[in-house]
Amino acid sequence: MNVAKWISSAVATVLLTTTISSMTIAHAEERNQQIKNESIYDVLVDRFFDKSVENDYNINAKDPKAFHGGDFAGIDTKIDYLHDLDFTMVSMGSVFSSETYDGNDVVDYSKIERNFGTSKEFKALLNNLHKNNIKAMVDFPINHVSKNHVWTLEENHKDWYTSTNDNRINWKTNRPDVQQALINAVVDFVGEYKVDGIRLTHLGNADSAFINKVIAALKKQNKNLYVISNEDSDANFDMDYKKQTIDTYQSIFKNVDEDSSKLEDPFKAYVNGEVNKPTALMIDDLNSARFTHASAEENMFPPTRIKVAVAAVMTMPGVPIVTYGTEIAQNGVKAPETHSALDFRTKDDIISYIGDLQSLRNKSETLRTGNYKLLENKNGLIVFERYSDDEKWIVMINNTDKTQRYELDPSIIGKNKELHGLFESDTVRQNDNGKYNLVIDREVAELYHVTEHKGINIPYMIALGLVYVIFIGFIIALLRRGRRK
Known part of the structure; x- marks a missing residue:
C-alpha cells in the first residue's frame, strides 16, 4: 500500500469537498435560461439501461444493429448515477417511433418509440429529472428518416420527399406544406x-431560412427552450457547433507533447466577441470515433488521456458535451460499435473525476462564463486564466511526459495571493522572487483557486488532521487484529 499516495489522495478529496461547499451558486435564475451555463451528457435511450422487460419488443443484445432494450425507466432508475456525473442536462437522442435503436429512422413524429416505453413513462422520466434539477433534451431528425414514414403512405404526400442511396428519404423542405408539417410536428x-x-439533426437540404422558422416557432411555444444542432449551420441556434472541434481536440490530447496551437480555434470567435453564442466543446460525439480509440491507437492509457482532455473542455469557454461511456473509456470507431450498451459494472475513477470537475463548474459562474486569457501554450504545457470581478482561477494542463513548472507573474493575479490546487492538494504562495511557482506532474490537469493570503489554511489543516487520525486508527485496528490472530 502506498501510504503517501493514499494520504495525499484523501486530503485532496476532503479539500475539494470543502472548497466546493464554500462556493455559492450565483444568478440561479439566469443560469436556467442561458445555455452557456449548461453541460450536456449525451446518451442513447436504447443503450443506457434496460429496466422494464414489458417494452422489449424483438430485442437482440447480440446484434449491434438491433434494439438492446434500454428504456425511459432505465434512465429514471439511474438518476443517482447522473447525479454523480453532475451534468446539468441529459440529451436522449431521438425518442420518436423508429425502425432503428438510435431513433433516427423515424416512422412517426407523433408517437413515442415503444421499445423505449410509453408516453406516460416518458413524462414520468422528465418530471423526475426536473425534480433532480436535471434538464432534458431530445433530437428531432428533420431528414434521413424511414422510407416507411406515415406521411409517405398518404396519397397526397407522394411528392413530399426524395429517396436516398441508403433506402431512406429526405423531405423537400423547400415546399411550404412540408415546412409547415415539420414545424407542427416538433x-x-x-x-x-x-x-x-x-x-x-440531419438538416440535410434544409436551408437556414427554414431552420430559423422552426426555431422561431419553438421559441414561441417555449421562450426558455434551448434549440441546438449537431451540424455546422448559420441558423439562429443557441449554440455554435463545429464538427472540426472533435478532430482538433482528439489530435491535441490523444498523446503527450502534441501540437496544441489550434487549442483556441473552436471558441476564439466567441471569446473575441465576434459571435454572441457559445461553442460546443467535445472530444467525440455519437457520430464520431471515440476518443478512447484515438488514444489507444497512440498506445496511451485512455483513462489518463480522457481526464486531461475532459478537464480542458470543461474549463475552457463554451458548452461541454460528453458522450455516454466516456466515463468508462468506451471504445469504437463508428456506429454501432461506438454505441455499446453502458456497462455499469465498470468502476473507473473517471466518473468521480468528472463529477468533481462538474461540481466546481456548476458552483462557479466564473468557470462557466467568466473572462478567459491564455497565459501559456507551448510544447504541451497549457496555462490559462478564468476570471471575473468575484474570483480567479488558474488552469494548468500538463500534456507532456515530464513534470512541468510555470512561473506565474503577480501582475496576472496580484501580490500576496494563495493558489489552492484542488486535485493535487497543493497551496502556492509567492516565492523569494515574488513569483508563484506552479509545479504539476506529467499528464495532469490542475485547477488553482486564487484567494487572499490568510496565513494558515484552516480547512486544509483540519482535513489533513482528520486524514491522519483516520489512517492511524486504521493501522491500530490492523495491529490489534493481527495480535488477536
Whole structure:
C-alpha cells in the first residue's frame, strides 16, 4: 500500500469537498435560461439501461444493429448515477417511433418509440429529472428518416420527399406544406412533453431560412427552450457547433507533447466577441470515433488521456458535451460499435473525476462564463486564466511526459495571493522572487483557486488532521487484529 499516495489522495478529496461547499451558486435564475451555463451528457435511450422487460419488443443484445432494450425507466432508475456525473442536462437522442435503436429512422413524429416505453413513462422520466434539477433534451431528425414514414403512405404526400442511396428519404423542405408539417410536428411535441431543449439533426437540404422558422416557432411555444444542432449551420441556434472541434481536440490530447496551437480555434470567435453564442466543446460525439480509440491507437492509457482532455473542455469557454461511456473509456470507431450498451459494472475513477470537475463548474459562474486569457501554450504545457470581478482561477494542463513548472507573474493575479490546487492538494504562495511557482506532474490537469493570503489554511489543516487520525486508527485496528490472530 502506498501510504503517501493514499494520504495525499484523501486530503485532496476532503479539500475539494470543502472548497466546493464554500462556493455559492450565483444568478440561479439566469443560469436556467442561458445555455452557456449548461453541460450536456449525451446518451442513447436504447443503450443506457434496460429496466422494464414489458417494452422489449424483438430485442437482440447480440446484434449491434438491433434494439438492446434500454428504456425511459432505465434512465429514471439511474438518476443517482447522473447525479454523480453532475451534468446539468441529459440529451436522449431521438425518442420518436423508429425502425432503428438510435431513433433516427423515424416512422412517426407523433408517437413515442415503444421499445423505449410509453408516453406516460416518458413524462414520468422528465418530471423526475426536473425534480433532480436535471434538464432534458431530445433530437428531432428533420431528414434521413424511414422510407416507411406515415406521411409517405398518404396519397397526397407522394411528392413530399426524395429517396436516398441508403433506402431512406429526405423531405423537400423547400415546399411550404412540408415546412409547415415539420414545424407542427416538433411544436406539438414540445407542447405535449416538457423538454428543455430540442436538437435538430440531419438538416440535410434544409436551408437556414427554414431552420430559423422552426426555431422561431419553438421559441414561441417555449421562450426558455434551448434549440441546438449537431451540424455546422448559420441558423439562429443557441449554440455554435463545429464538427472540426472533435478532430482538433482528439489530435491535441490523444498523446503527450502534441501540437496544441489550434487549442483556441473552436471558441476564439466567441471569446473575441465576434459571435454572441457559445461553442460546443467535445472530444467525440455519437457520430464520431471515440476518443478512447484515438488514444489507444497512440498506445496511451485512455483513462489518463480522457481526464486531461475532459478537464480542458470543461474549463475552457463554451458548452461541454460528453458522450455516454466516456466515463468508462468506451471504445469504437463508428456506429454501432461506438454505441455499446453502458456497462455499469465498470468502476473507473473517471466518473468521480468528472463529477468533481462538474461540481466546481456548476458552483462557479466564473468557470462557466467568466473572462478567459491564455497565459501559456507551448510544447504541451497549457496555462490559462478564468476570471471575473468575484474570483480567479488558474488552469494548468500538463500534456507532456515530464513534470512541468510555470512561473506565474503577480501582475496576472496580484501580490500576496494563495493558489489552492484542488486535485493535487497543493497551496502556492509567492516565492523569494515574488513569483508563484506552479509545479504539476506529467499528464495532469490542475485547477488553482486564487484567494487572499490568510496565513494558515484552516480547512486544509483540519482535513489533513482528520486524514491522519483516520489512517492511524486504521493501522491500530490492523495491529490489534493481527495480535488477536
